[in-house]
Amino acid sequence: xxxxxxxxxxxxxxxxxxxxxxxxxxxxxxxxxxxxxxxxxxxxxxxxxxxxxxxxxxxxxxxxxxxxxxxxxxxxxxxxxxxxxxxxxxxxxxxxxxxxxxxxxxxxxxxxxxxxxxxxxxxxxxxxxxxxxxxxxxxxxxxxxxxxxxxxxxxxxxxxxxxxxxxxxxxxxxxxxxxxxxxxxxxxxxxxxxxxxxxxxxxxxxxxxxxxxxxxxxxxxxxxxxxxxxxxxxxxxxx
Amino acid sequence: xxxxxxxxxxxxxxxxxxxxxxxxxxxxxxxxxxxxxxxxxxxxxxxxxxxxxxxxxxxxxxxxxxxxxxxxxxxxxxxxxxxxxxxxxxxxxxxxxxxxxxxxxxxxxxxxxxxxxxxxxxxxxxxxxxxxxxxxxxxxxxxxxxxxxxxxxxxxxxxxxxxxxxxxxxxxxxxxxxxxxxxxxxxxxxxxxxxxxxxxxxxxxxxxxxxxxxxxxxxxxxxxxxxxxxxxxxxxxxxxxxxxx
Numbered sequence: 001x002x003x004x005x006x007x008x009x010x011x012x013x014x015x016x017x018x019x020x021x022x023x024x025x026x027x028x029x030x031x032x033x034x035x036x037x038x039x040x041x042x043x044x045x046x047x048x049x050x051x052x053x054x055x056x057x058x059x060x061x062x063x064x065x066x067x068x069x070x071x072x073x074x075x076x077x078x079x080x081x082x083x084x085x086x087x088x089x090x091x092x093x094x095x096x097x098x099x100x101x102x103x104x105x106x107x108x109x110x111x112x113x114x115x116x117x118x119x120x121x122x123x124x125x126x127x128x129x130x131x132x133x134x135x136x137x138x139x140x141x142x143x144x145x146x147x148x149x150x151x152x153x154x155x156x157x158x159x160x161x162x163x164x165x166x167x168x169x170x171x172x173x174x175x176x177x178x179x180x181x182x183x184x185x186x187x188x189x190x191x192x193x194x195x196x197x198x199x200x201x202x203x204x205x206x207x208x209x210x211x212x213x214x215x216x217x218x219x220x221x222x223x224x225x226x227x228x229x230x231x232x233x234x235x236x237x238x239x
Numbered sequence: 240x241x242x243x244x245x246x247x248x249x250x251x252x253x254x255x256x257x258x259x260x261x262x263x264x265x266x267x268x269x270x271x272x273x274x275x276x277x278x279x280x281x282x283x284x285x286x287x288x289x290x291x292x293x294x295x296x297x298x299x300x301x302x303x304x305x306x307x308x309x310x311x312x313x314x315x316x317x318x319x320x321x322x323x324x325x326x327x328x329x330x331x332x333x334x335x336x337x338x339x340x341x342x343x344x345x346x347x348x349x350x351x352x353x354x355x356x357x358x359x360x361x362x363x364x365x366x367x368x369x370x371x372x373x374x375x376x377x378x379x380x381x382x383x384x385x386x387x388x389x390x391x392x393x394x395x396x397x398x399x400x401x402x403x404x405x406x407x408x409x410x411x412x413x414x415x416x417x418x419x420x421x422x423x424x425x426x427x428x429x430x431x432x433x434x435x436x437x438x439x440x441x442x443x444x445x446x447x448x449x450x451x452x453x454x455x456x457x458x459x460x461x462x463x464x465x466x467x468x469x470x471x472x473x474x475x476x477x478x479x480x481x482x483x484x
Contacts, residue, residue: 131438132436132437132438135441135484136484138484139481139484183445184441184442184445184484187445187480187484188484191481191484222448222449222452222453223445223448223449223452223477223480226448226452226473226477227477227480230474230477
């Protein structure tokens with residue numbers, strides 16, 4: 001009898017909790033929309049982001065496009081924390097006309113690591129104008145969560161048939177970035193390759209060895225050389 | 240060869256009298272002084288040092304500032320240029336000598352202090368130290384960076400780390416860059432955590448990594464425990480950098 005009562009009261013309190021949470025999300029969304037000064041805007045976006053609620057996704061995506069870095073960064077980290085649930089909307093609402101918003105969207109997609117973002121990451125890793133977006137996209141190519149692939153997706157089918165053409169495309173893109181004139185792009189490519197050795201083995205080790213060769217003779221950047229050596233030494237330690 | 244010609248032309252431009260602003264400034268001289276710091280590491284550049292030293296006495300504040308900045312850049316371009324730039328220590332120090340210097344802005348103190356730090360100007364130490372009490376935070380931190388350059392004492396670098404918590408974002412960016420410039424390895428974690436854009440933090444950590452990798456010549460002579468500890472902290476810097484991409 002006592003157990004029954006306890007269960008009932010648990011259910012009741014979680015119901016009322018849910019209800020009050022729902023209300024507070026709606027209020028917070030309203031706060032973001034009605035904020036009439038910069039500080040209020042940042043605060044309310046931050047509060048909404050902290051809830052990690054699926055209901056908040058469209059408002060957070062809209063905030064990526066406000067001309068306010070504080071609010072946009074808070075919204076971006078909120079979307080990253082929500083993770084793959086935010087990916088379909090991030091992809092469909094991508095703003096090709098607002099450059100700033102697009103940059104935050106790509107950075108969020110790169111951090112979340114959903115393979116559905118593959119095409120946009122491949123494109124931005126080479127062609128984006130903002131260095132920070134390129135670096136994020138390059139690293140993101142090495143950190144895709146393959147386990148999230150949908151069975152019906154092209155990539156899954158490709159992998160299932162043992163082709164690994166997607167991985168080959170990623171590795172080819174990263175290899176071309178090893179010749180970039182900007183050290184930070186080459187560094188990001190090495191970081192991506194380092195992580196890809198787990199999935200691709202020898203296919204990723206070959207470009208890493210090539211990276212060391214290229215960097216020692218051409219790029220000559222001490223940090224990139226050190227990062228490449230670190231990646232290769234981790235492999236040795238495993239054998 | 241191109242550098243040689245450029246240096247000659249730019250030295251000439253430092254004496255220009257024709258290009259003047261309404262307030263009496265010398266825009267061509269400013270640009271010439273700035274450009275001289277950006278010609279790379281050829282020893283040819285050292286020829287510009289006497290002309291830059293002379294420019295330190297120009298009546299235009301921005302010419303003096305650009306000259307001090309370029310002397311700093313030349314001094315950091317190579318060992319030989321650093322040696323040749325030592326000649327600028329006395330004239331740079333002279334600009335710090337106004338009686339109420341710690342509360343005025345009549346000289347480009349930030350640039351002067353940074354140049355003296357780069358030159359490890361031990362003879363100017365007492366004067367540089369007095370600027371740790373300057374009323375403008377930017378200049379106070381420039382003095383801390385210079386004192387670290389001169390003495391290599393950790394307490395001055397620690398002052399810069401305190402600046403990473405400043406509520407002023409421009410100041411945070413400045414000290415972040417300063418800590419990168421002096422290659423202060425113990426600052427890595429504080430830099431990684433600082434509230435600033437990722438790219439600023441990435442570039443500062445890279446300077447620290449580069450500086451400490453370049454020191455590996457003396458590294459080989461240290462005992463294995465010291466080496467291992469240093470290796471671990473360099474790996475940690477790379478972990479922070481990976482996170483900032």
